Amino acid sequence: MNGRPLFLFNIPNARFIIFGKVFWPQDFFIFGLTMVTFIIFVILFTAAFGxxxxxxxxxxxxxxxxxxxxxxxxxxxxxxxxxxxxxxxxxxxxxxxxxxxxxxxxxxxxxxxxxxxxxxxxxxxxxxxxxxxxxxxxxxxxxxxxxxxxxxxxxxxxxxxxxxxxCPYGRLQSVLLDRNSMIVAYDYKRGEPRAKFSKKADSSLGDCIDCLQCVKVCPTGIDIRNGTQMECVGCTACIDACNHMMEKTGRPLDLIRYASENGISDHEPLRYTLRMKLYTGILCILVMILSALLMSRKDVDATIMRTPGMLYQERGKDSVSNLYTIKIANKTIRQIPLRLRLEDISGKIEVIGGHAIPVKREEEGSGNFFVVLPRQLIRNRKTTIRVGLYEGDKKIDEIRTNFLGPIPDTDND
Ligand code: SF4
Ligand code: SF4
Known part of the structure; x- marks a missing residue:
């Protein structure tokens, strides 16, 4: 997808790709929120469908x-x-x-x-x-x-x-399921009392012929007739096996079927319970937040810092400069020749080593540059400036930073 794998969980390099979108350590909160959303989805899904x-x-x-x-x-x-x-x-x-x-x-x-x-x-x-x-x-x-x-x-x-x-999910079943959850269930009302098959009809007996086929096919070896158990993985093999026996003996199908506890005991239809509504509400909110974060996520993340330990440099009589370091994370699959421009202030940017900072695809890059401002524009010790990041003529980001200059009094010296 977009030249990337659909999924990649590169834990050693802290790089994740989900549906072709790269998640860097800078996006960790989006990744974390995606995981939380997924867990809430699984909880809701389990409450409804076992x-x-x-x-x-x-x-x-x-x-x-x-x-x-x-x-x-x-x-x-x-x-x-x-x-x-x-x-x-x-x-x-x-x-x-x-x-x-x-x-x-x-x-x-x-x-x-x-x-x-x-x-x-x-x-x-x-x-x-x-x-x-x-x-x-x-x-x-x-x-x-x-x-x-x-x-x-x-x-x-x-x-x-x-x-x-x-599996922790299996262990959580007992708290996630309730009497309205859909599960693979044995209809004990219809099946009991069980008895070996006989051609003589006996209305006092249930439909279960105690053939144990449901137990034999069960991959986890449980007897579903004993009720919902943690070991049941919902594979429905017992449903098929029991239906096969019901067909052979000419009895109605679905003695074991998908149903809720309430459905079996009181013939209640499946209900959208308050708990499910609550989970749905939380899920919708999380999906909205996640969508907003994903849509506002930038393909290029940059931070600009003034070089530590340096104040400002006098450039002749009429200009002052500051030295900065820029760190860029290029999350796209194309190399970006990054150009920097000052926004809404006259002055210039001098990139050390060339006009642009090349940042390779899906890599982090860094560079150093001077911001040079005319002395008459410096009115305070600290001036807020905005640096625009451009790919060709396309502006991809804008970063605010501080420019240190001589305080006005010293300016007159
Ligand atoms: S659904 Fe599968 S795991 Fe559950 S009782 Fe039936 S056969 Fe066993
Ligand atoms: S397969 Fe059906 S009939 Fe046979 S023991 Fe299981 S529930 Fe009873």
Whole structure:
């Protein structure tokens, strides 16, 4: 986007790119506010739709269910076959399957680690690590190996424990959800009392045939019939499994479905509660502040300081000068030959080393310059001046600073 990656989280160099926009350390408050807005959005989303994020957006679940679990099923068979293989004595076939699975797991973890690293250091830097001699990138190589090892361990062994033990979002569920939140829920009013399937209709029994299919398919191994649990990642695998059994037994679908606690117990429709309204209000305010900050954000940030320890320099009889240092952060993707002009005061600017200060794309630059003012314009010890920053004829910023001059009494000496 605009010649930049869509996302980059270069923590070592404190440089972040979000949707193609660069955030420098100077923009840290915008970045912080973006994070706060995102968290409020997640809270609101969770209050309304439960743990939908975990089952459908979180990379941990998606990679686990859509990649690693699929590989496992392809090599070792379904859950029952996997159990058989686990309990079987070691044989050539078992060694082959286990080794093959873990090799593919490590390969996938290696690819994920490289992708992950690309988000931190950028694709260009990652490409250098891949193509240049190893000796030039020992740290990069170790980073890739460490990341690969961590991802391999998580997906091969730690698995859903990452959601239940490590993930703070999972831990927050109990405070974020209420009886109106939409969750994957078992309709106990319809399902209980459960009993094994029988062809004889018995109106005193519920629809649950206690087949345990919902438990077998659950990636976190919970029984959703026991109510909402922290371990549920909202993947809906139990809904599909139960609907399959309902179809087979000719019973109505959706014994397990998306519903709120109040929806199950009192058939209440989903409500836009006061809590959700409050979160929405906060979110709107944050989005407005953030939009205003982003729109007013400058592509070039500059600071001008008078050179410390120097007062002013006499330039012959009729002029006085001050020496300044300018520091510029160029957040654009083009080199800017920066020119300086005095605004609304006659006088001149002498840039040391040339007419313009070149600032490379996405880099910080600095330079020194003199401001020279005619002596008759200096009425006070300190005069406020405005320095305009120009790219060609286009003014990109204006900075106020002080000009020190001889006090009027000494002027007459
Ligand atoms: S209870 Fe159902 S939705 Fe929740 S994690 Fe298990 S299978 Fe997925
Ligand atoms: S899959 Fe449905 S019918 Fe089978 S045990 Fe679970 S809730 Fe009951």
């Amino acid at each position: 743990r939908l994020f975990c089952g459908w957006i979180c990379p941990q679940t998606i990679l686990m269910e859509m990649l690693f679990r699929k590989v496992e099923y392809a090599i070792e068979g379904d859950a029952a076959q996997q159990r058989l293989l686990k309990n079987a004595p070691w044989s050539g076939s078992k060694i082959l399957k286990k080794t093959g699975k873990h090799l593919v797991f490590y390969l996938l973890a290696f690819i994920i680690a490289n992708t992950f690293l690309a988000y931190i250091i950028g694709v260009a830097e990652l490409w250098k690590i891949m193509t240049e001699p190893v000796t030039q990138h020992i740290a990069g190589l170790f980073s890739i190996l460490i990341f690969s090892g961590v991802f391999y361990a998580v997906y091969a062994f730690f698995r859903e424990q990452a959601c239940t033990v490590v």
